[in-house]
Every structure is written in C-alpha cells, then in structure tokens.
Amino acid sequence: MRQSREKELVAKLAKARSDAEAADTRSELESLRTKPLRPATMLLVRRATRELSQDKPGDAIEDLGAALALQGDVAVLWRMRAQARLAGGDTDGAVSDLGIATLHDADDAVNWETLTAVEDARSDGPAALKAWQHAMTLDPKIPGADKRLEKLRLKAFGQPT
Known part of the structure; x- marks a missing residue:
C-alpha cells in the first residue's frame, strides 16, 4: 500500500502544475518516507537535526549512524547521513551513503x-550536472531549478562560444 502511494506521489510530483502543488506533494512524500521510523529512531534523527543546526x-x-543501526532498511536515513557527511566535508562517505539511499529509493x-x-x-561538474538533471526529471518544480541547471552547465562545460 505504502509503495503504491509513493509511486503515485512520485508521478504527481513529476507532473505538478504549480509550485504549491509540488511543495505539497514533496511534503507528503517526505512524510511517507519517514513514516516507518520508530520512536527511538526519530529521537536520534531529531537530535542529529539539532546538531546540524548547531x-x-x-x-x-x-547519531544518524545509531539510527541506521536500528533501521538500516529506511532509505531516508541514508540520505540524512549523507547530508550530514557533506556538511562535515566527507564527500566520499556522502557518496557511499547516497549509493545505498538511491538503491533503496531511486x-x-x-x-x-x-x-x-x-x-x-568534489568539483566534478559533469557528475553534478547529470545528478541535477535527474533530480529535475523527478521534480521539475524544484525552487531555482533552471538557474541551478545553468550554473552547473557552466561549471561542467564552461562558457558557450
């Protein structure tokens, strides 16, 4: 049931007609993705969120490693730890975690x-551009998507002549 609802929302996000519809769909998807988190895991996630803000x-x-020890089958936890690793400058660890996250929820x-x-x-312009293009196919209404796409194109390929 949850997976079919998630697939419906993914399709709805890709075809959202307005920024508001996309934002609502994003929020519903994130709620669905975090729904399986048990109370102990949620406490660790909240603490990790607070620590990142500090x-x-x-x-x-x-803390996110401890959360993964409890519920390593929940893809969103791998993404969260990847984001924390990126914030800490561990890009290799972030890529590793994102590999697992996308394996479970592409x-x-x-x-x-x-x-x-x-x-x-990591200064890999072509890889960043390719990842962004994929993100845009899933969520064309990402705030600032077109500007970011252009910046990434410039980084990847330089100024057109």
Missing part, C-alpha cells in the same frame, strides 16, 4: 539533489 556534523553523523529527488551538492563539492 554546526556539529560529527555528532549528527554519529525516485527520491532529494537523494539526487544531495548527490548534486556532493559532486559539486
């Missing part, structure tokens, strides 16, 4: 947005 990525990575546009940020931080 610029403590190492502590957040540790239709999560946020996975691909995060991969874009990681590849950009």
Whole structure:
C-alpha cells in the first residue's frame, strides 16, 4: 500500500502544475518516507537535526549512524547521513551513503539533489550536472531549478562560444 502511494506521489510530483502543488506533494512524500521510523529512531534523527543546526556534523553523523543501526532498511536515513557527511566535508562517505539511499529509493529527488551538492563539492561538474538533471526529471518544480541547471552547465562545460 505504502509503495503504491509513493509511486503515485512520485508521478504527481513529476507532473505538478504549480509550485504549491509540488511543495505539497514533496511534503507528503517526505512524510511517507519517514513514516516507518520508530520512536527511538526519530529521537536520534531529531537530535542529529539539532546538531546540524548547531554546526556539529560529527555528532549528527554519529547519531544518524545509531539510527541506521536500528533501521538500516529506511532509505531516508541514508540520505540524512549523507547530508550530514557533506556538511562535515566527507564527500566520499556522502557518496557511499547516497549509493545505498538511491538503491533503496531511486525516485527520491532529494537523494539526487544531495548527490548534486556532493559532486559539486568534489568539483566534478559533469557528475553534478547529470545528478541535477535527474533530480529535475523527478521534480521539475524544484525552487531555482533552471538557474541551478545553468550554473552547473557552466561549471561542467564552461562558457558557450
């Protein structure tokens, strides 16, 4: 049931007619993706979120690792730890976590947005551009998508002549 609803929402997001519809669909998808988290896991996620806001990525990575030990089958946790690793400058670890996240949920546009940020931080323009293009196929209404696409194209291929 959950997977069929998720597929419906992924399709709805790709065809959203307005920014508001896309935002609502994004929110519903994220709620659906985090729904399987048990209370103990949610406590660790909340603590990690707070630690990231306090610029403590190492502590957040540790807490998200503990969350993954509890529920390693929940793809969104791998993405969250990848985001924390990116914040801490561990781009290799972030790529590794995103590999697992996308293996479990290839239709999560946020996975691909995060991969874009990681590849950009690694100065791999073509990989960042490819990840962003995939994110845009899943969620064409990402705020600032077209501007970001153009910036990534310039980084990947330089100024057109």
